Amino acid sequence: MAAQAVELEVAGRTVRLSSPDRVVFPQRGYTKRDVVEYYLAVGEGIFRSLRERPTTLQRFPEGIEGEMFFQKRVPARGVPPWIETAEIKFPSGRKADELCPADLAHVIWAAQMGTIVFHPWPVRKADVDLPDELRIDLDPQPGTDFHDAVEAAGTLREILDELGWIGYPKTSGGRGVHVYVRVKPEHPFVEVRRAAIALAREIERRRPQLVTTAWWKEERGTKVFVDYNQMARDRTIACAYSLRANARGTVSAPVSWDELPNVEPDDFDLRSMPGRFQKIGDPHATIDDVAHDIAPLLEWAERDDKAGTGGDLPYPPEYPKMPGEPKRVQPSKDRDRKTNG
Template identity: 60%
Template sequence: MASKSAAVLLSVPGPDGAREVRLTSPDKVYFPERGITKGEVVEYYRAVAEPLLGALRERPTNLKRYPDGIDGESFFAKRLPKGAPPYVETARVTFPSGRTADSLCPTEQAVLVWAANMGTFDFHPWPVRRADVDRPDELRIDLDPQPGTDFADAVAVAAVLREVLDEAGLVGWPKTSGGRGVHVFCRIRPEWDFVAVRHAVIAIARRVADRSPDRATVAWWKEERGERVFLDYNQAARDRTVASAWSVRGRPRATVSMPVTWETLPDVEPEDFDVRTVPGLYAEHGDPHAGMDEAAGGLERVLEWYAADERDRGLGDLPYPPEYPKMPGEPMRVQPSRAREKPADAT
């Protein structure tokens, strides 16, 4: 391979013929533990471009960039970086603060290669398409193991989640997070806003926690979670994203957030999916999530659950992340131990 200072031009298939994308410092080491280079990461994204575009196409997408590899600083790019080539398209999004931005909107393979050349590992798409950026077409549930739990616990909770989704009339599509967690996505009709979709995730997560109270929780405050898997409902809030399927994660083994089936999920090991193994698995088995777009469902039943929880159990909304403006119906953002503290002069 060329030396660090040498740049090469890659010929990348495009909608109107091949495009040339410049790759700089291809032998720069991004993952020292395994000697994985920038050039390998770029070639990985070329190998999985088709299914990755299926996950990203027409979606506003944040880039998690590691310009100096995993030993350097990483940052999120929520706006299209300066100097983008003319074929890179955008979508206008609105943040919870009311500010707007033109976000990257991938439409072709060259965009993926260009982003990878800038040190992008993870692609973090919004759960919307740019035709309507205020109504999600994807419901996402993040199963996040807390200290004392691991991937096997997340898989066990995912099995309960699958049962709840079946009752809701929704089809779930699981993937590894690239770490210890599991992500489950459901395609939905884009008929509900972010608030309603978040309420739907809360209602689903509560039912999972009710059925598996020793293993699952919706407690926002860490002091209340214990050794359980947290169903992170706030990943459904506006401007919160998770790594897409096929994304490289900034972990020492260069693991990948790998789409899997419900049948294979109990037997997989997250560390088996990385930059070097996934292209061969994709070539052999194809995309496990290929049918997602044909399985769109609705939230009518789930939102009935949310309303019933509020009416019959006194369970309303849950706290938003601290950077969000105060939302209607949201409880106080005070962790329970502090809320129970009395003032120093109280008698």
């Protein structure tokens, strides 16, 4: 017999949890109740990641082995009156009202709706066109692994130290490493993306045998790709403390710089993270204490342009052609390159 729905009091709100015993992670036996209890246990951390950020929900209503979809629009019906949203604009020009968590109850409501992974925008509701978070995504390519991403992160840390900036690393929950830097919300997406490209090129310049900024997979080789397009509008990654939709139920886990070389992605999952959070708190607890000016990175971009080593890089395929963007054609299929080469 299916368990009856229960009501939870969260942040002064009542959230109804239906089908609490539905299995969400079959290989581990984790249920919907387990998912909700996980997000309650790390509530302070997950809310810090999502507070007032438009958030895309990666939903699995029947569990991670069932249908999956990304929800970018809050439904028009059946939504509690206290749910807050923010209007965002896609590269196509279309708009949508996305969930914009104002308290932990928003997170638990989303989990009740089958959300496993939370994908917030790098902006706040106050101005959804000006990013306040620079995200560096270190993505190991075939032949490399998490430890290569950690090594690349070490070089990034050196660069941030030279800038006088504070970066906050976390595991992706898979093979990669993410590093977040709070920045002043003074520049549009195209400029923050340009700053991300300049930073990525500096990492690549220092570690050319380890790191690449090549957008096309056929050109990346056995290296760690710095995915600069994570700073393009409407590109998001799993936030700190978000579960990942894999068999183990791993977590995108905030860690300290000193911890990073000594951890494995599987160290952090739905069962282990609550105890860690209770014991040490949130390694990202001070992330909102300072916001940096991206002017130095924009100066690097200008320097690279003048030296002939800069310029824009391709956008994701779903984007309209962007001003100044190079040809968006896979090199092996570029007829002009073949003719001139």
